[in-house]
Amino acid sequence: MGQIAMVHTLTVVSHEDVDATGLSISDALRAVEDTYRMEAASGSIVPVKIEMHTGRDGAFKLAMPASIPGWRQSGMKWAAFFPGNSRWGVPDSHSVIILDDWDTGLPVAVVEGSLITNLRTAACAAVLAKFTVPRAPTTVTLVGAGMLARWTLRALVETFPAIETVRVVSRTAATRDRFCEEMREEVACELVPLGDAEQAVRGSQLIVSSTVPCPEPSLRSAWLDDDAVAVPIDGLYVWDDSLFATAGRFVTDHREFLAGQYDQRPDRIAWQDWEEIASILDGSSARQATGPTVALPTGKASIDVRLGWEVLARVAERTVPAAPLIEGRVHAH
The missing domain is CATH 3.30.1780.10 (ornithine cyclodeaminase, domain 1)
Incomplete structure (x- = not known):
């Protein structure tokens, strides 16, 4: 030949x-x-x-x-x-x-x-939120105020034009103040820097976290409203373990990635029990949340x-x- x-x-x-x-x-x-x-x-x-x-x-x-x-x-x-x-x-x-x-x-x-990577990560968070929030959010919380949080804010305000207030909580006042000052030039919604994580989360309809790894969880599931959606870009370590008992719905974009990641403890749900965004989009899954929703992007x-x-x-x-x-x-x- x-x-x-x-x-x-x-x-x-x-x-x-x-x-x-x-x-x-x-x-x-x-x-x-x-x-x-x-x-x-x-x-x-x-x-x-x-x-x-x-x-x-x-x-x-x-x-x-x-x-x-x-x-x-x-x-x-x-x-x-x-x-x-x-x-x-x-x-x-x-x-x-x-x-x-x-x-x-x-x-x-x-x-x-x-x-x-920055665009993909922020966009995945916004799209997962789009298909899991019970209604368009008006109050959103960003946990973390770094570069990824900036892209996340841009993605969220484009996905949810009804957003009125974005609470921004971070470890240092200088970081969150600078974030709000700079991003006010790009977005029309109110940006509120906060030092108290509980104050930032309570009453918020959508909470998106993008922090660096820390030894202890900084967020408590008890602060979440029943219809709130948590999108932990940074992984579930930012939330306390009671989140698995509090949340009523778990959604991700890659279930197999979760095997061995988030299901090793008896109080955590098996990776097979997470919904995939694909099943929501094709109509094969129509689960209703009976508490807060966790929507976890995996960096697909x-x-x-x-x-x-x-x-x-x-x-x-x-x-x-x-x-x-x-x-x-x-x-x-």
């Missing part, structure tokens, strides 16, 4: 290139909901994240592959968290998204992932891959400069 020669070019898309595409929170919200709906209709292949600890305190790396047959898109996010990197002038968290050709499996692009790689392909398409359309890293010939038999 003859040989078919193919030229293989691997394109590198830098942070500046990604930023130049104009990828927005609106794009991310649409991509998240579209991906959830595609997964509900035809499925996806998203293995549980492979986590590797390096021996350095708190540092780890993640391999996050994903494949979406309905769009013939696949790839893998390679992410790392190395606390203390700032002393070398580099971010603690960083990632790249490797995109590969559907037919050959050859890598076609490496896309810098920091903006995509299928959405990183979807947004990575969106960026690559925009790079091609808008001729954003992107450096060819490897060019060679592959012979297929």
Whole structure:
């Protein structure tokens, strides 16, 4: 059989290139909901994240592959968290998204992932909230006032135009005051900095947390109203364990990820008993909450891959400069 020669070019898309595409929170919200709906209709292949600890305190790396047959898109996010990197002038968290050709499996692009990660994480929180809140919230609480909280606020006000008040609670007054001062230039709702977490949570219809790991839970489930929705972007460690007895509904976007993560104690529900957002979107699940709802985004790689392909398409359309890293010939038999 003859040989078919193919030229293989691997394109590198830098942070500046990604930023130049104009990828927005609106794009991310649409991509998240579209991906959830595609997964509900035809499925996806998203293995549980492979986590590797390096021996350095708190540092780890993640391999996050994903494949979406309905769009013939696949790839893998390679992410790392190395606390203390700032002393070398580099971010603690960083990632790249490797995109590969559907037919050959050859890598076609490496896309810098920091903006995509922030957009995806915030958008997942907003979309999960959209399909789990009993009514459009007017009062929202943000726990944490870092960069991710900024993207989360942008995602929430676009998803829920009825929001009137956003309470912002964080560990330091300077952080939450600066957050509110800066974000008042972007959003029309009232931003209220608070130092008391209980005051911030009680009476709020939607509570979204994005904090750094802490040794003790900072939020109490007893503060939640029965119709409140908690979206812990940072994982469930921020809430006390009684949340599992208090909440009446548990929703996530990747149940298998929860196996071994949140179901090891007898007072926690099994991962199989969590609802998947896909089952809500396709109508196969119609559970009613009998108490507060927990909606847990897991950082699903299928959405990183979807947004990575969106960026690559925009790079091609808008001729954003992107450096060819490897060019060679592959012979297929």
